[in-house]
Amino acid sequence: MTPSSDKQPLVPLHGANRSLAALTLGLASFMAVVDITIANVSVPTISGNLGISPEEGEWLITSFAVANAICIPLTGWLSRRFGQVKLFVAAVTAFTIASILCGLASSFESLLFFRILQGAVAGPIVPLSQALLVAVFPRERQTLAVAMWAMTNMAGPVVGPMLGGWITDQYSWPWIFLVNAPIGFFVVASTLKLLRGRDTPTVRLPVDVIGLALIAIAVGSLQIGLDRGRTLDWFASPMICVMAILAVLGFIVLIIWELGATHPIIDLRLFAHRNFAVGTIAIAIGFGLYFAALVLIPLWLQTNLGYSSTWAGLVTAPMGIFGIALAPFLGRWVSKNDARRFASIAFIAWAAVAFWRSTMTTQVDANTIAITCLAQGIGIGFFLTPIVSLSLIGIPPEKVAAASGLQTAIRMMSGSLMASLAQTFWDQRSRFHQTHLVSQLTPLNDYVASTISTLKQTGFSETQAWGLIARELDIQAHMLSLNDFFLLSTLLFSATLGVVWLARGPRKQTN
Known part of the structure; x- marks a missing residue:
């Protein structure tokens, strides 16, 4: 296990490049956070157009949330393995493609699959945007970088439903996903230009397969239970009871395993x-x-x-x-x-x-x-x-x-x-x-x-x-x-x- 140094380290940017980096990384974070809630108010319209019940349509929200919640904690391991810049560009590229596929989906099954993909690849975007903002700002201005990142995270959930409702009413529901395409392309192109040839050191780490499986079980069960609990009357539903048991046992075993693992998938x-x-x-x-x-x-x-x-x-x-x-x-x-x-x-x-x-x-x-x-x-x-x-x-x-x-x-x-x-x-x-x-x-x-x-x-x-x-x-x-x-x-x-x-x-x- 030896660090790789084929890339130059990240250094603070200056002038117009730093401003462009702040805009780029802020847009990426905002885009990912908005998509957590942008589809909420559009579910009835999507359900009607695809010929499914509103209850089935709710899985478009749940599936994104579950995939997103599972993949966010993996950011640290993935960034050490592949580098923060490389992982960020790959995640935004995949997110943009998944968004386009969501907008072009012609059936509920395909839309559900692409929403799962979209949620999974969105996971690293928010934490990496923060890490990269801190890296490209000089130490004395890093708190400003965090402040800008924080605003995108707090404003996103507010803007999401409003933007989703307006786009659905004025145009059609596919555009709540397709609107990500130009933003995603801009973020990728700008990041490649600003940070070309630079990245964080990488280390070839073994894959913590058991930890990864435990995260999927624990976080996935918890998220499904939370998203579906209210509509299924919580513990009156056998499904919610099973999800609760899996979540509790999953987290207990996950904590024990990760604290004892040599190369944990999440660093507790x-x-x-x-x-x-x-x-x-x-x-x-x-x-x-x-x-x-x-x-x-x-x-x-x-x-x-x-x-x-x-x-x-x-x-x-x-x-x-x-x-x-x-x-x-x-x-x-x-x-x-x-x-x-x-x-x-x-x-x-x-x-x-x-x-x-x-x-x-x-x-x-x-x-x-x-x-x-x-x-x-x-x-x-x-x-x-x-x-x-x-x-x-x-x-x-x-x-x-x-x-x-x-x-x-x-x-x-x-x-x-x-x-x-x-x-x-x-x-x-x-x-x-x-x-x-x-x-x-x-x-x-x-x-x-x-x-x-x-x-x-x-x-x-x-x-x-x-x-x-x-x-x-x-x-x-x-x-x-x-x-x-x-x-x-x-x-x-x-x-x-x-x-x-x-x-x-x-x-x-x-x-």
């Missing part, structure tokens, strides 16, 4: 670095709750308040404003100050916004919702950059890609877990509130009797009047349930604020 010893362990926990909780809110708010607006998908997207869009505005400055701030302070701002802002949302009623207007999203953007802007910077303190340069891949995989799995649990919590808690509210609806209640009488006077029959009341009751129950979710989020954000301060500050870091 990275958690021996205190900052990496603390940062990963904070990112998992913070991003999970953020992503859960990102799923619930538009869903609530459309199903309970009558917003169209376009308007739901418009009122939630302001959450990206602060992040974009702060990105050019945050890198400089973090490099000169304690990153824990900036991460604390993120969790304080998120906790405050969550508490604000826990007091909302169904009378809330679009402006107020937009303002809460704008305020949430403060947390987005101060979240990922400081914590990732903290996490990478003490990590050897050759392990940055592995650390980024492992942390990204955990972050994405946390997003899936929290989103699934949040939707289940919302449904179950709304039934609890509905039961309580129904107990108050009797003809003997003066307010109920007065409402029924008023509705009958306006032309509704008694059955129709009770139907309207039942609908309003359901809306109020879901509102109370959403309040409960955000109150719980307030507590969790506040607790995670304390976790951040378990990390060592830059000046005290010795590991």
Whole structure:
């Protein structure tokens, strides 16, 4: 096992080349992250066009997520074996081709296969874009590179559904995949021009076949269970029970095997670095709750308040404003100050916004919702950059890609877990509130009797009047349930604020 040195090492770029590299790598990361959610709102249209049920169509989302979650942790091993630049170019090329094949698919079976391929090859793109950004920026400006990378990762899930819905409505669903083609070609051509003849050292490592199989079993079972659990009523479904057992046993055996392997497929010893362990926990909780809110708010607006998908997207869009505005400055701030302070701002802002949302009623207007999203953007802007910077303190340069891949995989799995649990919590808690509210609806209640009488006077029959009341009751129950979710989020954000301060500050870091 000897390092290969047929390529020149990566060095910081300057001037226009550095700006072009930032644009190139940022676009690649953004493209990969957007595709995680871009098909979500288009599933009904795709299902109808391909002659399948919406439930079957959901597998287009699940298949991508499963393949992506399995392949992200492999980034570190693959980059050491083939080199970061070579792997990045290959992944983006394959992703572009898979996207074109998805757009040209004429059957559900072929589209499903190409989505699996697309998810698999997308795995290394996000962590490698971070590793390469850090490599091509000088040390004093690396936090700026991380800030730019962070914004693409936080904005992608927001933009994905909006972009997917708009493209499907204005054109047709194949274009949600075909739109990746020009971006992919640009990224490949630009990367080859900027980094020609340069790459990270490679090492011929033996393949950890058992570790690879365990990752596929553990991560695949977990992702399938999370994606299908809500529609199959969780543990009432034998399939979900089997997936849960496989996931738990798979992760236990995976951890034991990887810690004892000479050449592990994922380097769990990275958690021996205190900052990496603390940062990963904070990112998992913070991003999970953020992503859960990102799923619930538009869903609530459309199903309970009558917003169209376009308007739901418009009122939630302001959450990206602060992040974009702060990105050019945050890198400089973090490099000169304690990153824990900036991460604390993120969790304080998120906790405050969550508490604000826990007091909302169904009378809330679009402006107020937009303002809460704008305020949430403060947390987005101060979240990922400081914590990732903290996490990478003490990590050897050759392990940055592995650390980024492992942390990204955990972050994405946390997003899936929290989103699934949040939707289940919302449904179950709304039934609890509905039961309580129904107990108050009797003809003997003066307010109920007065409402029924008023509705009958306006032309509704008694059955129709009770139907309207039942609908309003359901809306109020879901509102109370959403309040409960955000109150719980307030507590969790506040607790995670304390976790951040378990990390060592830059000046005290010795590991």
